[in-house]
Amino acid sequence: MSALKTLNGNQSIAEAVRQIDPDVLAAYPITPSTAIVETIAKFKADGMITGEFVCPESEHSAMSVCIGAASAGGRVMTATASQGLALMWEMLYIAAGLRLPIVAAIVNRSMSAPINIHGDHSDTMGARDSGWIQIYSENCQEAYDNFIQAFRIAEHLDVRTPVLVGLDGFIISHSMEVIQVEDDDEVKKFVGEYMPLYPLLDTSNKMTVGPIDFTDYYFEHKRSQLEGIENSPPVIEAVGKEFGQKFGREYGFFEEYRMDDAELCIVVMSSAAGTCKDAIDELRSEGKKVGLLKPRVFRPFPHKKIAEALKEMKAVAVLDRCSSPGAFGAPLFTEIRSGLYDYAERPRIVNYVYGLGGRDIKVEHFKEVASKLEKIAETGTVEEIYSYINLRE
């Protein structure tokens, strides 16, 4: 039965895992994602799931186990964060290159050095060219919903591409929230039976996976791998709609909050979007025409859709919880700015980096951003394209 439950982000993911019951779960502990793994271990020990649970000796091995199991034809998942995701890096490319629909919950955490266990998006942004679809969650409910949808997207025959679902370390992973947990059978029905393509266990069709591919065909094969992610936008959209019809919470590529008559817009992903909504409400009550655009899908990046939503703004601030050393701006900013390039009339746009290593971002910070946007809109000039929020310098 569908029920309201008080769960934190990690438990929300674990709850979805219990309902989906993948064939193989392989993961290595790392803060702040460990509780996902521990809860799954408990489910397994208590006979609540039938899938195999493995604790390998590192994340590199965990992703390797996932790749082996997915090649054999299994529905497979893992969970990790930060250094753990970084250690999987080599295998992320293999999973995507082999078009294996693995699903990973990534509890976003900053990267060493220096070591820090709190949330930012440096880990998943570092994996953005690995070929994985990336979906980000604002809260526990979204983490749960996104994780369920991830299997449908990854396993769709036109897509067959691994998907990672991001949720912010501690802010979401360790915060309790009342969420709607859907009925077990309904979730199972929504996700459906998994039909592997070319499983290694099909011994009547013997096959080699991953053989060498040189200058003669590598490029063609690499190009054809991209089809999965290129085909994914309509699938992501359809799955988000169907999820809405079935469970009442519809999802698209991004969420717009009080954008109808907005002239200024703040773009921010994940948990900070929740705080931003409060800031927008306050600003609106002061008569300021500010809205929020919260991207949900970062790969494939919905350039056109976001550009359409932003093109008539006077000024836009894109907030990244990650830096991109030496780049023109942080990842979300460069994507959005590039998407707007083809428009003759386009908004002034600035980039703020915030919240590295879990540094708090509060309503007042969003309000400061809004007042800077007001000034940019008024004067038509941008003094600083790239700057930081809540940083001592």
Next chain:
Amino acid sequence: MKKEDRLEEKNPIENLLRMDRIPHIWCPGCGIGTVVTSFAEALHKSEIDLDKIAIVSGIGCTGRVAGYVKLDSFHTTHGRAIPFATGLKLAHPELKVVVFSGDGDIAGIGGNHFIHAARRNMDIMVICVNNFNYAMTGGQVAATTPKDANASTAPYGNFEYSFSLPYLAEAAGATYVARWTALHLRRVTKSIQEAFNRRGFSFIEVITPCVTLYARRNRLGDGLNLLKYYYEKSEIQHGADTRTLDISYQGKLIVGKFVDKEKPTFLDCMNEHLAKVLGEKYQLYGENND
């Protein structure tokens, strides 16, 4: 001594600790601090030039040692303390390089580096605090968790075989191998002193209580109960065949010095080989620093 005076008294190893980082994060009853004390004692006794020593730790409760000792220290990443130490040693052969890290760090995620440093007889000392689990992340099953012991990822007991670290170290090529428990403070000190005075890959395993996770999850009581277990079940057998050192859940703990032999180190082998093939052109590396 009056109580007030005692509170004024300085910690005897204060000169080796970063007092501004104290209080430390370790739980009351944890064995890691005990091993640090033994280490400090060994440093005092060995009269080593403190400028010629470097400590490398991985990540974990034990990994925090690098941040607490007032020596050149490096808090690396999980599993990679040994390769960092290898780099340090090769760049500065005159340094005494000590890796201080946990069982998960050294034998789990970093296991590959462990066997290869031993194989090369790299001239470093590895002190491995074995608390039978991944403590820092909440007590998950590790490569050293005894069969049947509970862990957060093995709630009804571990069913995998576990590593016997001295056996692994010797098989891989370590030239000094000892195992003690946190009860054998003076013996740990002595082993560390011996390791300081020799060359080659030295491995010292110290079995220590993790009261908060391993002990609590297995209902083994507090730190004192674990020390009692060490007291009752440990047996000193110097020179024991390392094939006989398996640890079963709450079973016998054979401790002692098992291996202490001479063998050319990585740098010795490199110098010898290159001198042979290159002749006079080759300048010995790191030789005059001994």
